Amino acid sequence: MQPDPNIQSSNSNPPPGGAPPPLLPQPPRKPGFERTLSILLSLCLALFLCDAVLALADDSLILFFNSFGLTVIRGMVFCFAFVMAVVIYVMMGLTPMIPKRLLLPVALFTPVTALISLPLLIYHFDRFRTIGWVTSLCQVIFAFLILFWAQGGFKFRWPLVAENKLGARRFSRLNLSVFVLVNLFILLPAVIGYLAFCSALAVNHFSDGFLALRPGGLTVQVRKYVRADGKTIQLVPMSHIGDSHFYRELSESFPTNAIILMEGVTDDQNLLTNKITYQRMAKSLGLAEQENEFDPPGELVHADVDVSEFSAETINLLNLIMLFHAKGVNGQTLLNLTQYTPPPHFEKQLHDDLLTKRNRHLLEEIDSQLLESEDLIVPWGAAHIPEIAKEIQRAGFRLKETQEFTAIQFGSGRNKNKSAGEKRD
Numbered sequence: 438m439q440p441d442p443n444i445q446s447s448n449s450n451p452p453p454g455g456a457p458p459p460l461l462p463q464p465p466r467k468p469g470f471e472r473t474l475s476i477l478l479s480l481c482l483a484l485f486l487c488d489a490v491l492a493l494a495d496d497s498l499i500l501f502f503n504s505f506g507l508t509v510i511r512g513m514v515f516c517f518a519f520v521m522a523v524v525i526y527v528m529m530g531l532t533p534m535i536p537k538r539l540l541l542p543v544a545l546f547t548p549v550t551a552l553i554s555l556p557l558l559i560y561h562f563d564r565f566r567t568i569g570w571v572t573s574l575c576q577v578i579f580a581f582l583i584l585f586w587a588q589g590g591f592k593f594r595w596p597l598v599a600e601n602k603l604g605a606r607r608f609s610r611l612n613l614s615v616f617v618l619v620n621l622f623i624l625l626p627a628v629i630g631y632l633a634f635c636s637a638l639a640v641n642h643f644s645d646g647f648l649a650l651r652p653g654g655l656t657v658q659v660r661k662y663v664r665a666d667g668k669t670i671q672l673v674p675m676s677h678i679g680d681s682h683f684y685r686e687l688s689e690s691f692p693t694n695a696i697i698l699m700e701g702v703t704d705d706q707n708l709l710t711n712k713i714t715y716q717r718m719a720k721s722l723g724l725a726e727q728e729n730e731f732d733p734p735g736e737l738v739h740a741d742v743d744v745s746e747f748s749a750e751t752i753n754l755l756n757l758i759m760l761f762h763a764k765g766v767n768g769q770t771l772l773n774l775t776q777y778t779p780p781p782h783f784e785k786q787l788h789d790d791l792l793t794k795r796n797r798h799l800l801e802e803i804d805s806q807l808l809e810s811e812d813l814i815v816p817w818g819a820a821h822i823p824e825i826a827k828e829i830q831r832a833g834f835r836l837k838e839t840q841e842f843t844a845i846q847f848g849s850g851r852n853k854n855k856s857a858g859e860k861r862d
Contacts (some may be wrong), residue, residue, distance in 0.1 A: 530616030684730035
């Protein structure tokens, strides 16, 4: 028997007063992937902003007051911000939900500004603090512009990157494929080429053209100078390690009747705990050591200083460096490195010991030998040669000719020297 549709069930009667039945409380909704991603992107942007403000404050203290009070804190925040930027950059390849127009500039700001700063640091290294301050100022301005864009104004709502800024798709094979291809075949080759270009600029600039970094290898330019009385000085920039052909061909180019002023710091008082050697480095790179291969003809005259003329701080550093060269990287050498703390303004003292004192002594030896010799050859480290060249030109010498040799050949090709034979009036 079917129930009468006109008769209502007692269970359907509304409660007194006509109010609907009370609803049971719903469990809170768990945050989804969108919410988590929004917070992660907001944290990346917040760290970038904090790093920018701390960087500007720290660089300002350093530039204007020579104070490093914020450097440690700045370094810690920078590490967190950089790691977060790398994570977000990788995630851009995994999910198209991340707004690239907003987060890609944040992720790439540090490496891009570092690459842009390289030529400035090469040609204006004496102003590196000013360059750092300008870079930090640009980061602050850039960070606030990104924040303004993300928030639609300076409202500072959390999360900084709202969920409505995210894309719809969580994964896209096309997005991942394009990301991988762009990084492997466009960005990576471009960065490598740019770094090679900057390296060539740096080598040429800091060596005053005596060294040149080229696709085929590292070349050195030997320059011959002559004075009005007919006396000559040949400056030969040397490399402590190189191809064995380089040392043999260079030795064969020297006249047998010349006086050769040799480089090499002595240690008569045994102040160095380890012998100065580059054997381990040469072996690991498949190259030869100058001490073993360079055997020029002529009369060899020692023209360098003794270790005892260096400061105690420089000697300690040399002992630490030579420990690495002698024993390589191990637990003990790393422990010694972490325990080493240079004194304030040590860079100036180190430069004075390793370059200024030795160059001064060499110039004195050149003046002494010129009283009796017609031809001098100076095969010294490339770092010393630019200053020596300037000083002998002040003494009346002029450049007569140049000749190039390949010190280190890149690739598997044979080492070939190139003689420019350029004569200049």
